[in-house]
Amino acid sequence: AQSVTQLDSQVPVFEEAPVELRCNYSSSVSVYLFWYVQYPNQGLQLLLKYLSGSTLVKGINGFEAEFNKSQTSFHLRKPSVHISDTAEYFCAVSILTGNQFYFGTGTSLTVIP
Amino acid sequence: DAGITQSPRHKVTETGTPVTLRCHQTENHRYMYWYRQDPGHGLRLIHYSYGVKDTDKGEVSDGYSVSRSKTEDFLLTLESATSSQTSVYFCAINTAPGVDTQYFGPGTRLTVL
Numbered sequence: 001a002q003s004v005t006q007l008d009s010q011v012p013v014f015e016e017a018p019v020e021l022r023c024n025y026s027s028s029v030s031v032y033l034f035w036y037v038q039y040p041n042q043g044l045q046l047l048l049k050y051l052s053g054s055t056l057v058k059g060i061n062g063f064e065a066e067f068n069k070s071q072t073s074f075h076l077r078k079p080s081v082h083i084s085d086t087a088e089y090f091c092a093v094s095i096l097t098g099n100q101f102y103f104g105t106g107t108s109l110t111v112i113p
Numbered sequence: 114d115a116g117i118t119q120s121p122r123h124k125v126t127e128t129g130t131p132v133t134l135r136c137h138q139t140e141n142h143r144y145m146y147w148y149r150q151d152p153g154h155g156l157r158l159i160h161y162s163y164g165v166k167d168t169d170k171g172e173v174s175d176g177y178s179v180s181r182s183k184t185e186d187f188l189l190t191l192e193s194a195t196s197s198q199t200s201v202y203f204c205a206i207n208t209a210p211g212v213d214t215q216y217f218g219p220g221t222r223l224t225v226l
Contacts (some may be wrong), residue, residue, distance in 0.1 A: 006155075006160045009153075028177070034214070034215075036217075041220075042219065042220075043117075043203055043217035043218055043219050043220055044156075044203070044205075044215075044217040045217070046214045047216075049214060066173060088115060090156065092215075099161060099163055099169065100146075100158060100171065101146075101158075101215055102160065103148075103155045103156040103157075104155055105154060105155035
């Protein structure tokens with residue numbers, strides 16, 4: 001079975017500072033990895049995804065993530081955050097032969113002016 | 114934006130009453146999902162469908178049933194609502210779980226008194 005762990009439930013950061021949101025996964029087979037963002041009172045939107053190829057993936061709004069197979073991690077980073085990045089961020093995994101996605105418990109990012 | 118609508122968007126009901134939530138898509142995607150979102154738990158899968166009349170249970174299916182008689186509609190029913198089912202419910206769709214992005218609806222906020 002697959003599982004996802006987001007190590008930080010809340011991350012406060014000052015505006016224009018860098019941020020890293022951590023995600024670790026567990027799986028006995030190859031996985032596909034996703035980061036979603038949820039703004040208040042909205043559904044989830046895809047930020048970026050890793051399917052294969054380059055382990056550094058770039059997404060929307062200046063976010064990027066790096067797939068590290070040996071550490072089973074897929075951490076999300078942004079070099080300089082903006083107030084508008086305040087949101088809930090979810091890491092998710094799926095496998096090619098499965099029918100489901102598995103989500104982490106989410107990280108609430110708060111950008112402080 | 115993917116064509117996904119959920120109805121109702123908000124509902125308040127009493128313990129013991131039946132409740133049906135509707136998810137409607139215009140994308141003709143094969144896979145549809147129902148999740149619930151609760152603080153500290155992230156998104157948890159209730160049921161999913163991989164085709165008309167083809168459904169399967171997720172992580173937290175007890176107390177819920179689903180039906181899919183048409184490609185575009187996926188219904189979630191609480192036969193006898195309980196206070197523990199107070200939550201925000203999200204519908205999601207995609208063409209293939211392993212490699213495709215999930216697209217989420219706007220959510221339904223359900224309160225069971």
